[in-house]
Amino acid sequence: MTKTQITPTKLTHVQCAECPIRHRAVCARCESDELDKLEEIKYYRSFQAGQTVVWSGDRMDFVASVVSGIATLTQTMEDGRRQMVGLLLPSDFVGRPGRETAAYDVVATTDLVMCCFRKKPFEDVMATTPHVGQRLLEMTLDELDAAREWMLLLGRKTAREKIASLIAIIARRDASLRHEKSEGRVIVDLPLTREAMSEYLGLTLETVSRQISALRKDGIIEIEGKRHIIIPDFERLVEEAGDDSDGGFLV
């Protein structure tokens, strides 16, 4: 199991964190002159934890890729109810070619660095180099699958299943968060506060806290400090999550 971390794919993934079309082992397909075009139009932006990158409805004239830190996509109702609809870890892409405005808030939940591309020139690159668009389509389809898995979670899972799912997903999602993995033992640092978790899961923060305590009492997880979680048996956690599929690529 540990093996996966040092496969070429993972390496590629990590190496390419700054460029959206180099994501997830797509490098091999890129030719240097195409990359050059992207190099020319890219720039970096930093945000502090808590800062809002873009507000829902605002003009968003760039697409971007997370270099470091965590960002979230959040929907808000007038009365303040909030639902997180996306979680962006390093190397994840955000942006909507062909769209004027953002459809939801993009918030930095930790200090954040993004690699941005002004939208117009990026769209030009897309138009002239088909596989950039294809790659983007693939990524969007991935996100759509993830969103739909998440709909199952929001609509049908119990609070306990939701928490177990979230921990499992975060453990699976990003190599940098998975500190150890052997014999099913996994260690994760949650990158989210209890409140952020509750916004993600459609729960209150009290329920999140209670269910985490319950999973701890039942020996499914161990906790050190607030955020550092040891999963003694990953399979057992996955059972608690009630997952049908292996949840390969949630969010």
Place this chain on the structure above:
Amino acid sequence: MTKTQITPTKLTHVQCAECPIRHRAVCARCESDELDKLEEIKYYRSFQAGQTVVWSGDRMDFVASVVSGIATLTQTMEDGRRQMVGLLLPSDFVGRPGRETAAYDVVATTDLVMCCFRKKPFEDVMATTPHVGQRLLEMTLDELDAAREWMLLLGRKTAREKIASLIAIIARRDASLRHEKSEGRVIVDLPLTREAMSEYLGLTLETVSRQISALRKDGIIEIEGKRHIIIPDFERLVEEAGDDSDGGFLV
């Protein structure tokens, strides 16, 4: 009433129901030889109400467009809990270029006719005609937006708001369902059973039934028979839905 249906956009929409890249007023961009390529590889399939078009996890070697009838995309857990994650009305597209297997069940909820394209040749067309891919990317981004709006509904809205949202969305979605519209008065035939609605909304069918009754008692809607709904004041319904945005394009 019928007026909206004969605007150029609408006509395009309707005329193009059988071809995925002609959807939603995109025809203007298509050149005839590209369409010819698609003509060659297309074929039709019919399904009876209740039939499953594809099972989650099964091989899905085509992409398709709904010609008539209603299909739904549904996630299922081992213990039978079900969550609908997509609703396909005529002219909607389903399929995942670049994917081997279906990520969820596709079910015909009414008698259904689909216009299918074998996946491999369709992908070839995509590879050679960039704007087909671009169009598909746009559509996928629309779906993603819709899925994320839906996540807000599932995670944060009350039962009453969910029902009001669903009715509003169906009323907005498809011209063929909107029989009359003047002074905010709208008539809709729900294309779903109470059970299907409950699967969509993350509720039980009893709660759906109760909330529909409640909306009727409060004069938000009127009902004839089981499915025929009159909305005397569409704005009031939208208020009940708690929608922040104008909900332009929800699933």
Place this chain on the structure above:
DNA sequence: TTTGGGCATTGACCTAGATCAACTGCATGA
């Protein structure tokens, strides 16, 4: 070394929606 503020936990209680169950109204078909 206090003080204050942000996170998290835990308890007591309450309510929206689930569950279980009875019943209606219609259509289908023997």
Place this chain on the structure above:
DNA sequence: TCATGCAGTTGATCTAGGTCAATGCCCAAA
């Protein structure tokens, strides 16, 4: 004509998770 059966409604009751409130913990600023 009467069964059968499906879709929908409504009632009575139960409970998972929400709400409100108190408390603990840690760190950073005074």
